[in-house]
Amino acid sequence: MEHPTGGGESPSQDGTERRPEEAKPAAIEKLRERINQIDAGIVSLLAERRQLSIDVIRTKDVDRSPIRDQGREEQILLRLIQLGRELGLDAHFVTRVFQEIIDNSIRLQQEYLLKLASQSGGEPEIIRVAFQGIEGAYSHLAAKKYFAAAGERLRFLGLPTFREVIRAVEDGLADYAMLPVENTTSGPINDVNDLLLNTKLFIVGEEKFRVTHCLVSTADVPLTALRRVLSHPQAVAQCSEFLATLPDCKVEYFTDTAMSVSRIKEEGDPSQAAIASEEAARMFGLKVLCRDIANQKENFTRFLIGAPKPRAVDARIPSKTSIVLATADVPGALAESLLVFDRNGINMTMIHSRPILGNPWEYMFYIDIEGNIADERVKTALDELSRSSRFLKVLGSYPSQDLPPTVPKPQALGGAKPAGAAAAARGEPSPRAQRGEKRSASFEVKGVRIGAGAFVLIAGPSAVESYEQILECARQVKEHGGQVLRGNCFKTRSSPDGFQGLGAQGLDYLCEAGRAHGLPVLTEVAHPEDVDKAARKADLLLIGARNLQNYPLLGEVGRVHRPVVLKRGPMATIEEWLRAAEFILAQGNQQVILCERGIRTFETAYRNSLDLNAVPVLKRLTHLPVIVDPSNAAGDRELVPPLAIAARAIGAHGVMVEIHPDPDRALCDGPQALGFADFAALAAQLVG
Ligand code: PEP
Ligand code: MN
Numbered sequence: 001m002e003h004p005t006g007g008g009e010s011p012s013q014d015g016t017e018r019r020p021e022e023a024k025p026a027a028i029e030k031l032r033e034r035i036n037q038i039d040a041g042i043v044s045l046l047a048e049r050r051q052l053s054i055d056v057i058r059t060k061d062v063d064r065s066p067i068r069d070q071g072r073e074e075q076i077l078l079r080l081i082q083l084g085r086e087l088g089l090d091a092h093f094v095t096r097v098f099q100e101i102i103d104n105s106i107r108l109q110q111e112y113l114l115k116l117a118s119q120s121g122g123e124p125e126i127i128r129v130a131f132q133g134i135e136g137a138y139s140h141l142a143a144k145k146y147f148a149a150a151g152e153r154l155r156f157l158g159l160p161t162f163r164e165v166i167r168a169v170e171d172g173l174a175d176y177a178m179l180p181v182e183n184t185t186s187g188p189i190n191d192v193n194d195l196l197l198n199t200k201l202f203i204v205g206e207e208k209f210r211v212t213h214c215l216v217s218t219a220d221v222p223l224t225a226l227r228r229v230l231s232h233p234q235a236v237a238q239c240s241e242f243l244a245t246l247p248d249c250k251v252e253y254f255t256d257t258a259m260s261v262s263r264i265k266e267e268g269d270p271s272q273a274a275i276a277s278e279e280a281a282r283m284f285g286l287k288v289l290c291r292d293i294a295n296q297k298e299n300f301t302r303f304l305i306g307a308p309k310p311r312a313v314d315a316r317i318p319s320k321t322s323i324v325l326a327t328a329d330v331p332g333a334l335a336e337s338l339l340v341f342d343r344n345g346i347n348m349t350m351i352h353s354r355p356i357l358g359n360p361w362e363y364m365f366y367i368d369i370e371g372n373i374a375d376e377r378v379k380t381a382l383d384e385l386s387r388s389s390r391f392l393k394v395l396g397s398y399p400s401q402d403l404p405p406t407v408p409k410p411q412a413l414g415g416a417k418p419a420g421a422a423a424a425a426r427g428e429p430s431p432r433a434q435r436g437e438k439r440s441a442s443f444e445v446k447g448v449r450i451g452a453g454a455f456v457l458i459a460g461p462s463a464v465e466s467y468e469q470i471l472e473c474a475r476q477v478k479e480h481g482g483q484v485l486r487g488n489c490f491k492t493r494s495s496p497d498g499f500q501g502l503g504a505q506g507l508d509y510l511c512e513a514g515r516a517h518g519l520p521v522l523t524e525v526a527h528p529e530d531v532d533k534a535a536r537k538a539d540l541l542l543i544g545a546r547n548l549q550n551y552p553l554l555g556e557v558g559r560v561h562r563p564v565v566l567k568r569g570p571m572a573t574i575e576e577w578l579r580a581a582e583f584i585l586a587q588g589n590q591q592v593i594l595c596e597r598g599i600r601t602f603e604t605a606y607r608n609s610l611d612l613n614a615v616p617v618l619k620r621l622t623h624l625p626v627i628v629d630p631s632n633a634a635g636d637r638e639l640v641p642p643l644a645i646a647a648r649a650i651g652a653h654g655v656m657v658e659i660h661p662d663p664d665r666a667l668c669d670g671p672q673a674l675g676f677a678d679f680a681a682l683a684a685q686l687v688g
Pocket of ligand 1: 524544567597629
């Protein structure tokens with residue numbers, strides 16, 4: 001930390017230098033005091049804003065307009081970003097702060113309407129919530145969060161099984177059932193889904209709860225001393241990678257996470273541990289050895305809240321409806337059912353299937369749609385569905401917890417119209433990559449659209465060199481309108497010497513920097529064995545030019561679900577390039593993005609010749625998106641801006657450029673990297 005240097009401090013009377021912390025207590029105190037005042041001011045302004053947003057909903061209550069007006073929210077945000085820029089605040093910071101504030105205001109308005117409804121419906125004095133497990137279990141924590149507003153009126157009833165939880169509410173022993181139905185790591189929770197099929201309960205709410213698993217023990221022992229770990233099978237599945245790193249340690253299933261904490265406490269053997277929440281560890285007075293040990297950070301469990309009666313949801317609240325459906329056993333029945341939603345303009349947010357017990361190879365479909373059962377479109381759709389299905393049960397409509405954050409729209413480009421003509425005989429790709437009658441593809445990656453109708457700016461260093469370097473690049477990318485952060489960790493170099501990349505550590509830095517600035521991340525994979533690791537963390541994968549015909553590698557990326565940026569080889573014809581794309585598509589992965597990066601010609605004045613002809617030709621031949629990398633083509637930063645602008649002008653779906661905080665010190669490909677000022681100028685021309 002640097003000390004603020006405010007006005008030259010003179011040496012003290014006795015002639016010795018005073019250390020800064022002795023020298024400036026008064027100045028620092030003053031600054032801190034001012035910061036405290038500002039913070040208090042921010043809080044009181046937030047409170048005032050909150051009050052105004054309640055006043056707004058009161059008037060909305062009169063004119064019955066919906067709570068959300070995303071057009072207006074977007075305008076507010078754009079105006080604030082502009083203002084922030086003038087005052088030296090970066091766009092991402094302003095966006096994050098205000099997304100939080102807008103989100104809070106929508107939730108507040110929602111709560112207000114729900115409260116009005118419950119007052120008229122007469123919510124009971126005491127609210128009894130049944131859940132599976134004992135206190136400290138995730139269901140208990142999620143219930144505390146969902147019903148937080150009920151405060152002192154809450155009572156909990158922990159029961160051994162989900163069946164008993166549902167029965168308790170059916171029999172009037174509890175008012176609500178807290179039911180986990182799916183987890184973002186381990187998938188649907190089958191027992192609960194099966195019970196929902198036959199229950200008399202209705203779904204009246206949902207809670208998406210972040211599950212942060214901890215390894216808990218009775219003493220502060222090293223991990224190598226552990227011999228036995230207990231937990232619920234779901235928690236074990238979600239932490240499988242961490243558990244695999246514990247040597248000589250047996251993993252045993254137990255009824256629930258909190259109960260496994262209670263058991264290891266009873267046994268008091270320090271070679272035993274449990275996987276559970278931090279709260280469970282605290283409740284039982286045990287030690288947390290490791291935090292956040294799930295395979296993926298985004299580990300959420302979605303709970304449904306069951307009640308004896310359905311609850312009407314105010315039409316102004318964004319809501320969801322859950323149904324269970326069995327289609328007729330005729331060809332095309334499922335497609336026909338799903339088209340019903342499309343015809344009625346209804347978005348489906350979830351679908352999964354369960355086998356129908358007793359009817360082998362027949363399935364029930366669990367489906368969530370956006371909208372309220374009282375909404376005409378939903379009514380019509382359900383009515384049509386009931387006529388074409390063998391079974392249809394509406395579980396209920398409830399306020400949705402998915403409030404998509406307001407984002408200023410990325411610049412949309414018209415994009416060149418695909419030529420309808422038959423593919424040229426030369427360079428004709430094999431069938432999957434061939435345009436044929438296909439619409440131009442476009443994929444969404446964390447809210448960023450890549451492909452038809454959009455232009456994406458991808459930027460970042462050639463290689464991730466340190467956390468500070470990639471974080472600083474991420475900030476610049478976001479600030480200037482870039483939408484994807486690139487950075488290689490597993491390098492392919494054409495020489496055995498020099499920087500070889502930070503590997504898995506680099507990937508963690510890249511992901512962290514992407515998360516910090518709300519950017520999806522792209523990284524190169526060079527060996528088949530890196531693909532799985534990279535695909536688990538990065539949002540997009542890159543196949544470098546030297547690997548275009550590395551078929552084992554193409555095979556691996558064909559089997560993962562991440563979009564793949566496929567670089568043209570410097571010696572590859574368009575036909576060879578499309579054959580490589582075909583190979584990926586044939587393994588299952590349909591999200592291939594072609595990236596022109598220059599080819600070898602007789603010209604030696606620059607590294608490679610950027611073949612911009614390829615862009616319109618590819619748009620004729622294939623439905624796949626086409627982007628351009630001028631950095632690796634030119635090998636010279638001065639050529640990058642004009643080539644990037646030409647690429648956009650010729651109709652590319654995006655541009656990828658390399659940047660670096662200090663290009664002359666870059667460990668890799670420095671001569672082609674843009675410094676931040678040059679990048680800002682280019683970005684302003686490309687997407688500004
Ligand atoms: C890259 O973009 O990181 C890269 C390796 O470039 P190329 O394969 O095009 O040389
Ligand atoms: Mn590079």
